[in-house]
Amino acid sequence: MTTEFPETARPRLLKGVRSRFDQARDTWLLLAPERTLELDAVAAAILAEVDGERSFSEIVDILAAKYNAPKERISADVRTFLSSLVERRMLEVDVP
Amino acid sequence: MTQVSTTQAGPRIKVPMAMLAELTHRCPLACPYCSNPVDMVGRSGELSTQEWTNVFRQAADLGVLHLHLSGGEPAARPDLEELVAASTEAELYSNLITSGVGLTAARLEKLAANGLDHLQLSLQGIDHETADLYGGYRGGFDKKIAVAGWTVALGLPLTINAVMHRHNLPTLDRMIDLAVELGARRLEVATVQFHGWAEKNKAALMPTREQVQKAGETVHAARLRLKGVLVIDYVPADYYATYPKACMGGWASTSLNVAPDGQVLPCHAAPTIPWLTFDNVRERPLKEIWTHSEAFNSFRGDEWMQEPCRSCARKAVDFGGCRCQAMALAGDAAATDPACSKSPLHADLLAAAEVASGTRDADLIYRRMATPKQLARTQNA
Numbered sequence A: 001m002t003t004e005f006p007e008t009a010r011p012r013l014l015k016g017v018r019s020r021f022d023q024a025r026d027t028w029l030l031l032a033p034e035r036t037l038e039l040d041a042v043a044a045a046i047l048a049e050v051d052g053e054r055s056f057s058e059i060v061d062i063l064a065a066k067y068n069a070p071k072e073r074i075s076a077d078v079r080t081f082l083s084s085l086v087e088r089r090m091l092e093v094d095v096p
Numbered sequence B: 001m002t003q004v005s006t007t008q009a010g011p012r013i014k015v016p017m018a019m020l021a022e023l024t025h026r027c028p029l030a031c032p033y034c035s036n037p038v039d040m041v042g043r044s045g046e047l048s049t050q051e052w053t054n055v056f057r058q059a060a061d062l063g064v065l066h067l068h069l070s071g072g073e074p075a076a077r078p079d080l081e082e083l084v085a086a087s088t089e090a091e092l093y094s095n096l097i098t099s100g101v102g103l104t105a106a107r108l109e110k111l112a113a114n115g116l117d118h119l120q121l122s123l124q125g126i127d128h129e130t131a132d133l134y135g136g137y138r139g140g141f142d143k144k145i146a147v148a149g150w151t152v153a154l155g156l157p158l159t160i161n162a163v164m165h166r167h168n169l170p171t172l173d174r175m176i177d178l179a180v181e182l183g184a185r186r187l188e189v190a191t192v193q194f195h196g197w198a199e200k201n202k203a204a205l206m207p208t209r210e211q212v213q214k215a216g217e218t219v220h221a222a223r224l225r226l227k228g229v230l231v232i233d234y235v236p237a238d239y240y241a242t243y244p245k246a247c248m249g250g251w252a253s254t255s256l257n258v259a260p261d262g263q264v265l266p267c268h269a270a271p272t273i274p275w276l277t278f279d280n281v282r283e284r285p286l287k288e289i290w291t292h293s294e295a296f297n298s299f300r301g302d303e304w305m306q307e308p309c310r311s312c313a314r315k316a317v318d319f320g321g322c323r324c325q326a327m328a329l330a331g332d333a334a335a336t337d338p339a340c341s342k343s344p345l346h347a348d349l350l351a352a353a354e355v356a357s358g359t360r361d362a363d364l365i366y367r368r369m370a371t372p373k374q375l376a377r378t379q380n381a
């Protein structure tokens, strides 16, 4: 199942889900109820733009500009990663 | 992105992910399958606020990420709010494991304000009648429903923890629906483990083979149906399985427990292994205990294993199963967990489980703190 992300949908991490840098393991982590996900560079970059305010398309634009990459690819990455978080009940999208 | 296992800190010793802080053994409930030891620590032996605060800091320095505040009933500690603040201060992810009894809307608000990350609420049954019967506490069910409501209203993630056994397994479907109705994000369906008080109640609680099979199917179907609504973690009954569970993700490899009096245990049942000795945070730094404590090093790695585990390809997957179960059932903590089909004891275990599951009218023995009189009796025995 991939979640539908209309371009205007605003993703936000649910309360109780937060990322932090972990010194002991030298990596970014996403902490959630009974879960610890290690964030690779792509995942960390995406989450850095998820603030509950920005829309899906804004996030894609920002990342495309920042990493100088084609929007289609970024859009696919963001969609895949964020829907995996929706499935895990870590993220929700507000559709205006 | 991957689910984190653990990072190597040395050849054998890993950085622990989680610490279970058993703040107290006191609990208003009396679940007949409680994992607390049969000899419990009384209030006067408990670590103080200051001591726990210090332990949390040491845990964070050691690399612990998740702090499970448990018991007994952690809300029985009047300083729970302070302890959650201390956890936040140490940058730990705090998880309150509670029966709900002892919490009020005001206390919960304060806990949330102090940075509580997650609340895990036990449900002993799907209605007053069953929940209060298996919790041994009248009015418990209403209280739990209220706590679930306050938790969700505060936006905190809610997990429902349902311990399932022969009597309530037929209601599993309803339990799953109830978790959704209560607004839980996660449901833990844990088939009763026969440690602690549950050992005394094997005949009353042992599920049947059919029940266990049906439960697996129910969970599987619910996971598909509720994707994106409810995450379901399932602990199946291991007696009827082919291989044992990877108990604790491997002994002394991912987590540690601190008992109410400061003893540091590789798992809550570890004291049932009579020859193990445990260190106490009152006497030794946590890091030293994690690294050097005899109890932790006794079953690290796989050199301690016997056959059939030693030459088995699955030893890196399930670590030979549960040490405490091997102790209880094989009389040797280093033996293959008799839950494994390769154990020479497995056939007997299975037969005994089937007999137990067919027992009618076995009385439930409820968990209780020993009275001084009873204690004297056990000590003299």
Ligand code: SF4
Binding pocket: B027, B028, B029, B030, B031, B033, B034, B035, B036, B071, B072, B073, B099, B122, B135, B367
């Ligand atoms: S299992 Fe029941 S009796 Fe034991 S601590 Fe939890 S709520 Fe209390």
Ligand code: SF4
Binding pocket: B243, B244, B308, B309, B310, B312, B313, B314, B315, B316, B318, B319, B320, B321, B336, B337, B340, B341, B342, B343
């Ligand atoms: S023999 Fe030991 S290692 Fe192999 S599956 Fe059984 S318990 Fe696991």
